[in-house]
Amino acid sequence: MCGIVGAVGVGFNPAALESIHHRGPDGSGVEHLGTSEAPLWLAHVRLSILDLSPAGRQPMQSRDGRWWLTYNGEIYNHRQLRQQLPGEFRGHSDTETLVELLASQGIEKTLGQLNGMFAFAAWDRLERKLYLVRDPFGIKPLYYVQGGEGFAFASEVRALKALGVVDGVDPDGLRQFLALRYVPSPRTLWRDVSRLPPGDLVTFDLATSEVSRKRYILPARDRFEGTIEDAGQVYRNELAQAVERQLLSDVPVGVLLSGGIDSALVAAMAKDAGQRLPCYCVGFGPEHRECEIAEAAHTARVLDLPFHSITVSPHQLRDALPAAVQSIEEPLGTTSVMPMWYLVRRAREDVTVVLTGQGSDEPWGGYRRYQVAMVQRYLPWPSFWKVVKSVAGSGDRLPEVLERGLRTLSSRDLVRQISEACALFPARERQALLGDREDGGATRAIGLWLEWLQDVPMDPAERMMRVDARMNLADDLLLYGDKISMAASLEARVPMLDLGLVRFIESLPLQYRVRLRDTKIVHKRMAEKYLPREIVQRRKKGFQVPFGAWSRGSWKEWIADRLLDTGQPHLQVMRREGIEQLWRQHQQARPDRSRQIFALLMLSLWWERQG
Numbered sequence: 001m002c003g004i005v006g007a008v009g010v011g012f013n014p015a016a017l018e019s020i021h022h023r024g025p026d027g028s029g030v031e032h033l034g035t036s037e038a039p040l041w042l043a044h045v046r047l048s049i050l051d052l053s054p055a056g057r058q059p060m061q062s063r064d065g066r067w068w069l070t071y072n073g074e075i076y077n078h079r080q081l082r083q084q085l086p087g088e089f090r091g092h093s094d095t096e097t098l099v100e101l102l103a104s105q106g107i108e109k110t111l112g113q114l115n116g117m118f119a120f121a122a123w124d125r126l127e128r129k130l131y132l133v134r135d136p137f138g139i140k141p142l143y144y145v146q147g148g149e150g151f152a153f154a155s156e157v158r159a160l161k162a163l164g165v166v167d168g169v170d171p172d173g174l175r176q177f178l179a180l181r182y183v184p185s186p187r188t189l190w191r192d193v194s195r196l197p198p199g200d201l202v203t204f205d206l207a208t209s210e211v212s213r214k215r216y217i218l219p220a221r222d223r224f225e226g227t228i229e230d231a232g233q234v235y236r237n238e239l240a241q242a243v244e245r246q247l248l249s250d251v252p253v254g255v256l257l258s259g260g261i262d263s264a265l266v267a268a269m270a271k272d273a274g275q276r277l278p279c280y281c282v283g284f285g286p287e288h289r290e291c292e293i294a295e296a297a298h299t300a301r302v303l304d305l306p307f308h309s310i311t312v313s314p315h316q317l318r319d320a321l322p323a324a325v326q327s328i329e330e331p332l333g334t335t336s337v338m339p340m341w342y343l344v345r346r347a348r349e350d351v352t353v354v355l356t357g358q359g360s361d362e363p364w365g366g367y368r369r370y371q372v373a374m375v376q377r378y379l380p381w382p383s384f385w386k387v388v389k390s391v392a393g394s395g396d397r398l399p400e401v402l403e404r405g406l407r408t409l410s411s412r413d414l415v416r417q418i419s420e421a422c423a424l425f426p427a428r429e430r431q432a433l434l435g436d437r438e439d440g441g442a443t444r445a446i447g448l449w450l451e452w453l454q455d456v457p458m459d460p461a462e463r464m465m466r467v468d469a470r471m472n473l474a475d476d477l478l479l480y481g482d483k484i485s486m487a488a489s490l491e492a493r494v495p496m497l498d499l500g501l502v503r504f505i506e507s508l509p510l511q512y513r514v515r516l517r518d519t520k521i522v523h524k525r526m527a528e529k530y531l532p533r534e535i536v537q538r539r540k541k542g543f544q545v546p547f548g549a550w551s552r553g554s555w556k557e558w559i560a561d562r563l564l565d566t567g568q569p570h571l572q573v574m575r576r577e578g579i580e581q582l583w584r585q586h587q588q589a590r591p592d593r594s595r596q597i598f599a600l601l602m603l604s605l606w607w608e609r610q611g
Helices: 014-019 078-082 094-111 157-162 171-180 228-245 261-272 293-303 314-328 337-348 368-378 382-392 400-409 414-422 427-434 442-452 460-470 472-487 499-505 521-527 547-551 556-564 576-588 594-609
Strands: 002-008 027-032 040-046 067-075 116-124 129-134 143-147 150-154 193-195 200-205 210-215 253-256 279-283 307-311 353-355 491-493
Touching (some): 002 067, 014 157, 040 116, 143 157, 150 157, 228 261, 261 353, 279 337, 307 337, 368 460, 414 442, 427 576, 442 460, 556 594
Parallel strands (some): 253 279, 253 353, 353 491
Antiparallel strands (some): 002 150, 143 193
């Protein structure tokens, strides 16, 4: 796990490398590879996980001298890939395996074989082309900027800022954020700064200064034809192999344990593989129903694993929020960024790598919106749902989750259904905040993923699940997971997104995964072979924070100042009266607007520090 930065036609600035030192405190390197007419350089900061020796140093050159690589991530099947490569190796790092695979087979053939999380830049000296790559689920972020004949990239935007290539806020990025609570790749909130989408390959041709981007991943078409019992057995084997692959490390490993079954399964299977991983959990005290410490401690006792917890107060979380926003670099409307900030720091006291349970809800259908999509299959009458919504009312008369569900059911168009199911602010509220109803291209971003899936027959609910697994995950949940863990110099791995594992899950019939009254069906059945039923059937809390209560209590004045003070920079673009109306609704809990208020708070703090 590391940080990368580089450029063509833009001079090296040591500040760019220093700005991402937290991603790689164990070492750094810079290679100047271009000419005086066309300067090209690659740089790297290293968090040593595999091969702690100098043989793992980057940027790394292939034995034949053709390829240079600066790489962030882990290739979990690199030992198997190495067996097909000729010649002697200097060490046992996956970096060396990757650069020699590029030398042996080229970029296209290499990408189809990698199972891992990665973002890398590879320079082909012979073809004089620079390639940027992001893994199929976007676990590792990568940003780039093209301007004139120059081109720059980095793991984090702060490094691009240090190079002087970032300038101003993108109005359409802002609209996308308000529509979805995050900005889907390739757009960001910065003008001209792109985030490489999951499974994409960018090519910069040094001879022509042209940039091209294409998707190198294909949607899975396989269909599992066994019984539901067969599916459970195959899933058990696939998940066990995924966890065992991701235990690969030369430094201590732990697990972030919640009260749910996903992280519990990961911990149980790691134990089966011979590793009793220490477990880490964060909470707010037993007086808060969102606190998961007691449930996680119970799971750890059942599995006989070491358990460590940290309890944080509302005051601590509030104080950490500005630093968390600065680390994430992009405003995200997910309250779990706050406890995550403390959790990763506690884990880093003991370990350098953690396994997490992130990434199972999307392929397994763990969210209510997928069941709403299934309702429409049985009652496909948008006009009927419009009448229901009209009769039920809106505004302070309907809980937000129900209103979103009715908006979803009121449309025949799948793009609109997905956007309404995830919507932060619907069109009428964006009008109140910005003066127009535009979404900045958010629906277009959804449409592009649906186009990727268009030739594969599947139920609309499954299409929604596949889009979420590659857009919502990559540009929201995985993005903050990477940034916050790396701010503590901690590598976070996600076995639930192992490529072979997800390929199998997505081959299953939809009814093996989600039904109108049940979710994650085979996942839960298999879990009962490892965990007591009381854990498997425990009500999901979902790493929530009691933000609603705090924002109407001890945080009230602090939030009001940041949202409504006339000196706040976001009010130069957004309408104060629109925010004030939302704030009044939230204070009366008619309806509860916690999602919206937290997203606006994150936006305000971001604008203050990043905008």
